[in-house]
Each structure stands twice: as structure tokens, then as C-alpha cells.
Amino acid sequence: MSNNVPLSRLWNVIAEMDSDILDSHKFALGYLYGCDAILGLKPHLNIRPIEIVENPMINKKPAFKNMDIAGIQYLRSLVFKQAKIDVVTDWAETIMRFLEINHAILKKKCTNTFDSILTGRITMLELTALLMDCHFAWHDLRYLNIVLKLMDQHWLYSFDGREFFLEGRKHPTQINLMQFRLLIMREAALKNISGGFVYA
Amino acid sequence: MPEICIFSPNRYSLYTTTVTALLIRRGIKIQTIYVRNLLNPKRFINEYRRDGSRLITKIWKKLVLREAGYQRVGDIRAFREEQGIKVTDLFEFKKDPGIPVIQCNDLNDPVVIEGLKILQPDLVIFTGGGLLRQEILSNSGHGVINCHMGVLPLYRGMDVVEWPILEGNPDKLGITVHFMDKGIDTGDILRIVKIPPLNGETIRSLRDRIEPIMCKTIVDTCIDFLDGKLTRKPQRIMDGKQYFKMHPTLMGITQGLAAKDNHDQ
Numbered sequence: 001m002s003n004n005v006p007l008s009r010l011w012n013v014i015a016e017m018d019s020d021i022l023d024s025h026k027f028a029l030g031y032l033y034g035c036d037a038i039l040g041l042k043p044h045l046n047i048r049p050i051e052i053v054e055n056p057m058i059n060k061k062p063a064f065k066n067m068d069i070a071g072i073q074y075l076r077s078l079v080f081k082q083a084k085i086d087v088v089t090d091w092a093e094t095i096m097r098f099l100e101i102n103h104a105i106l107k108k109k110c111t112n113t114f115d116s117i118l119t120g121r122i123t124m125l126e127l128t129a130l131l132m133d134c135h136f137a138w139h140d141l142r143y144l145n146i147v148l149k150l151m152d153q154h155w156l157y158s159f160d161g162r163e164f165f166l167e168g169r170k171h172p173t174q175i176n177l178m179q180f181r182l183l184i185m186r187e188a189a190l191k192n193i194s195g196g197f198v199y200a
Numbered sequence: 201m202p203e204i205c206i207f208s209p210n211r212y213s214l215y216t217t218t219v220t221a222l223l224i225r226r227g228i229k230i231q232t233i234y235v236r237n238l239l240n241p242k243r244f245i246n247e248y249r250r251d252g253s254r255l256i257t258k259i260w261k262k263l264v265l266r267e268a269g270y271q272r273v274g275d276i277r278a279f280r281e282e283q284g285i286k287v288t289d290l291f292e293f294k295k296d297p298g299i300p301v302i303q304c305n306d307l308n309d310p311v312v313i314e315g316l317k318i319l320q321p322d323l324v325i326f327t328g329g330g331l332l333r334q335e336i337l338s339n340s341g342h343g344v345i346n347c348h349m350g351v352l353p354l355y356r357g358m359d360v361v362e363w364p365i366l367e368g369n370p371d372k373l374g375i376t377v378h379f380m381d382k383g384i385d386t387g388d389i390l391r392i393v394k395i396p397p398l399n400g401e402t403i404r405s406l407r408d409r410i411e412p413i414m415c416k417t418i419v420d421t422c423i424d425f426l427d428g429k430l431t432r433k434p435q436r437i438m439d440g441k442q443y444f445k446m447h448p449t450l451m452g453i454t455q456g457l458a459a460k461d462n463h464d465q
Contacts, residue, residue, distance in 0.1 A: 100444040140441075141366060141450070148447040193366070194453050 005161035007187065010180065011041040013165060013172070021171070022047050027126070028177035032069045033136035033173045035188035052077045054182050058087050062094035064102075065113050072126040085200050092134045095127065096146050103149050106156075125178040132185045144189050151182060159183055202322040202426040205315075206233045207307050207344070209328035211290045212263055214276050215415060216327040216426035220293060221285045222419040223325075231319045231420075233290055233301045234312050236329045238263070240305050244331075245322040251445065275405075279342040299423035308333045316340060325422060332380055342425070343387070347418040349410060351392055352376040353440030356385035361407055363443045370397055374404070375414055377421040380433060384442055389420045403458050 014022070014029060022029060022045060028045040037044075057071025078088045102109055106124075115119035128150045135143035151157040159179040164172060172180075203225070208216040216233075223230060236243070248255050266288060280286075293299040304311055307329045316324070316339040324340040326332070337344055350360025351374040364372040374394040379387035395413060397406055424430045446454065 097442065141363075142441065142443060145444060145447050145450055148449055152447075190449065190453070193450075194456070 005165050007039060007040060007184065010164060011036070011162060011184075012159065014045065014177075014180070015043055019046065026050050026178050027076065027129070027176065028174065028181050031133070032181070032184065033133070033188075035136070035185050038188040038191060039184065040177065041184070050077050050080055052081060052083070058084075058091065058181060062091040064095060064098045064109065067095070067123060069119075069123050069126050072123065072130050076126070076130050078135055079130070079137050084139070088134075092131065092143070096131060099131075099146050099150065103146070103153075106150075106153060121156060122175060122178075124150070125175065125182070128156070128182060129178060132182060132189075135189060136185065141193070144193075147182070147186065151186065201227075201229050203229045203231050204317070204323045204325060204422070205231050205319060205321045205340070206234060207324060207326045207329050207332075208235045209330075210238045210263065211235050211301070211303075212238075212266060212279070212288060213290070213327060214262070214266060214288070215411060216285075217287050217290060218276060218280055218285055218412070218415045219327055219419060220290065220299075221287055222283070223422070224293075224297065224416060226419060226423055228423065230293075230299050231321055232315060233293065234307060234315070235301060235303050236307060237305050238301050243305070247422060252452065254445075267309065274412070275408035276411040276415070279415065280337055308336055312336065313339060313453060322426060323422060325418060326380060327418075334382055337380060337382070345377060345390065345418065345422060345425070346377045346387075347379050347414045347421075348378060348385050349407075349414065350374070350376065350385075350443075351394065352378055352385055352389055353435040353437075355443060356440050357443040359446040360443055361410070362446050362451060364452045365397075365403070365458050366446070366450060373397060375410060375417060377418055378435075383437070386435055386437060388434050389431060390430050391417065391424055393417055397458070401458070405453055406458075418429055 026047050027050070029045055030046075030050055036042075039196060053070075055074035056072045057066060057068060058074065060066040068124060075088055075091055078084050099106065110120035110124060111117070114123055127148055131143045131150075132147045134140060135147065157179055157183075159176070164176050164180060167173065206216065206220060206223075220230065220233065229375035244255075251258065287293065290301050294301050302311065302315065308331075312448050313335050316336065320339075320341065322341040324336075324344040326344050326346040332344060348356075348360070350356070354372055355363055361373065364370060371394070373396060374392060376385075376389055376393075377391045378385065378389045393413065395410055397404075398409075401409070409461075421430065
């Protein structure tokens with residue numbers, strides 16, 4: 001599986017979606033940290049701002065086993081809004097360290113932690129998106145480093161551009177939208193740093 | 201006269217044999233050298249999980265090629281030739297000058313702990329071999345000192361030659377001699393040596409150049425500390441970050457950046 005469809009064509013699939021559908025996928029498609037502009041993707045998506053919905057996950061001790069999708073989305077919204085930075089940093093740093101140490105056996109860890117394979121995959125995609133958001137928000141290359149390692153894991157990230165292009169005519173799945181987000185942000189991040197500067 | 205022990209990742213380590221030879225010349229009494237066994241499947245699995253295919257390259261260079269794997273001016277082979285150090289196997293120190301060399305599967309094994317309790321060294325010098333548990337750290341006299349290939353507290357962890365280059369901080373390249381504690385590269389600092397890159401230097405040649413500097417610096421620092429000339433400087437966790445093995449894509453970008461920087465100079 002690979003992305004052998006130009007990004008601009010895939011972007012058009014998204015741009016042609018109804019605004020209500022776009023808004024329902026705001027965690028996949030919103031707050032791209034300017035990645036669309038970096039890659040020259042047009043038009044800019046008009047998605048309503050993400051509202052912060054408090055979640056009790058952040059009151060627990062930062063740990064892989066304590067994560068859930070809603071809690072991760074809450075952390076992502078805090079990163080977007082640059083709020084409660086200490087709490088978010090604590091979670092992000094702890095999870096990054098866990099993933100760096102365990103990424104070789106991550107699939108097994110997910111199987112043992114989450115209720116189903118699907119839940120595990122969606123949770124991990126949200127988590128990967130959080131780490132990518134942290135990279136862009138804080139200009140910290142260590143987060144990009146772990147995201148690249150996670151995107152190497154085919155059980156987690158297996159984006160197929162042709163499948164997405166065809167699916168998009170109807171309604172792309174949440175998993176594919178999350179993967180598409182990661183693809184765009186990865187390409188933008190690598191474009192940024194390959195020139196020898198970091199977010200000048 | 202102060203007495204020390206040495207920890208080594210394997211019996212053929214050029215770094216360890218060089219450090220040991222230098223210490224002996226400086227009149228330091230080495231009580232025992234503890235060496236990790238090479239042929240340990242569990243060790244191989246753990247290190248492969250951590251390092252991936254880079255482990256194979258590392259084994260090839262350090263254990264198969266050994267001195268033949270170094271071909272550059274200023275690298276450890278050149279340094280050893282200059283110093284007249286010929287020993288390539290720690291077991292040679294058993295015969296001359298009669299230092300006990302004890303093999304173990306892990307440096308945290310009971311044989312090491314019990315040995316340290318009996319020997320009561322003033323200091324232990326760590327030249328590689330994995331994480332150490334508190335029981336080892338607590339039975340090592342003043343402690344266990346290590347030479348980290350990065351500037352602390354800024355760059356803790358792994359690939360700390362590459363990360364400063366990728367982050368646009370070549371002025372933050374260097375080495376740090378520090379005490380080991382339960383954290384990763386968070387122990388008290390004894391000495392920092394900045395090592396700016398030279399014109400035309402690649403990451404590979406930079407790493408090779410740093411190695412003999414590490415040998416000399418850890419020996420000098422050990423002696424200076426035991427002579428009371430150095431004080432320990434605690435680190436604050438918040439003053440640095442922990443770095444991990446660099447993804448191959450970022451590694452490729454870093455190598456390109458290093459080449460570009462050298463071209464531009």
C-alpha cells in the first residue's frame with residue numbers, strides 16, 4: 001500500500017466534502033498548523049474551531065494504559081489552544097518515552113491494553129496525531145522522531161492513496177482521514193527541516 | 201592509593217582496553233574488570249529491539265573489524281598507535297599486570313554486586329554495558345562515572361552527536377563525564393568538553409574523532425576527581441531533554457545538513 005496519488009488530488013477529495021461532514025471530522029482535518037500552506041494545498045478548509053471539552057483522563061497519572069480517545073482529543077485541543085501546557089507536556093513526554101522504549105512490541109501492548117483491535121488502532125492514530133501536533137506546536141523534533149517510527153508500523157499506518165481517492169467519493173472513514181492527516185503533516189515537517197532550518 | 205573497578209560491554213572493546221591501559225600508566229590501581237558476556241541471546245534481542253539493523257553494523261565494526269574498522273586520522277586507532285597501546289583483549293590484563301577480569305551476563309548480576317561489596321572500590325569507571333541498578337551504584341564508593349557522548353544536561357540519551365546537528369546547534373557538540381544515577385544521563389557532572397566540528401567532517405568522522413577524546417577525558421577526570429580537584433555539579437531535570445534513537449529519515453537529513461555545513465564553511 002502506498003500513496004501514489006498526488007496530494008493535491010487527495011486534498012480535493014476533502015475540499016469537496018460538505019461543511020457538516022468536515023466539521024464532524026475536525027480532529028482529523030482541523031488545525032493543520034499551516035501544513036496545507038507549506039505543501040501548497042488549496043483551498044484552505046473552512047472548519048469550525050475545536051471547542052475544548054474537558055476530560056477526566058488528564059487528572060490520572062500519565063500512562064499508556066490510562067489513555068482513551070476522548071482524553072487524547074482533549075489533550076490535542078489543549079495543544080491547539082496552548083492551554084494547560086504543564087499538564088499536556090507531562091502527558092506527551094511520558095507517552096513519548098513509553099513509545100520510544102516499547103515501539104518494537106507496540107502492537108502487543110495495544111492488544112493487551114485496548115478492548116478491540118479497531119479501538120486500539122483508532123486510539124493509536126489519535127495518539128500519533130497528538131504527538132505530531134506537539135511537534136508543530138512546540139517545534140520539538142523528538143516528537144516527529146517517534147511519529148515517524150509509529151508510521152513505519154503497518155498495522156497502525158497503511159495509507160493507500162488510491163483507496164482513499166475512491167472512498168472519498170462517498171465518505172472517507174475516520175481511520176483513513178486520520179492517516180491522511182498524518183501524511184500531510186509528515187510531508188510538511190520533512191519539507192521544513194530538510195532545508196536546514198526549523199520553522200524559521 | 202585509590203582503587204577502582206572498570207565495567208566493560210565486552211572483552212574486545214577498544215575503548216575499554218585503551219582507558220584501562222591509560223589508567224595503569226597513570227598509576228591507578230585497578231581491582232577488577234567486570235565484562236559482559238558477548239554471546240548472550242537475551243542481550244542481543246534487547247539491543248536489536250532498541251537499535252534495529254544499526255546493531256549489525258555496530259557488531260561488524262566493533263567486534264569483527266575492531267582496529268581495522270578505523271582508518272582515519274585522529275580516531276582511536278591513531279590514538280592507540282601514538283600512545284603505543286597494543287592490547288586488544290581485556291583478558292591480556294589478567295597476565296600483565298595481573299588484574300582479575302570477571303565475566304558476567306549482566307553488570308547487575310549478583311557476582312558483580314558481591315564483588316563490589318568485598319572490594320569496596322573508591323570509584324567505578326563505566327565504559328559501556330547497559331543500565332545499572334541502584335545496588336550497583338550504591339556499592340561503588342564515590343559512584344560510577346561515565347563519559348557521555350553529548351553535552352549535559354542539554355542532550356541526554358541516544359544519538360546525541362546527531363541531534364544537535366539536526367536542531368541547528370553544532371556549538372552544543374561535546375562530551376560530558378558524569379556520575380551515573382537511576383535516571384538516564386541525569387547524574388552529577390564532573391567535566392564538559394565542547395568539541396566543535398572541523399571543516400570537511402562527516403558525522404562518522406566526528407564520532408571517530410570523539411572516541412579518543414573520551415578515553416583521555418574520562419581518565420583525566422577520574423584522576424582529578426580522586427585528587428580532590430573537581431566537585432560534582434548536580435543537574436536539574438528541567439534543564440535538558442532525553443533524546444532517543446534517530447529515525448533513518450531524520451538521520452539522512454542530519455547527514456545532509458552536516459555535509460552542507462562543512463561545504464559552506
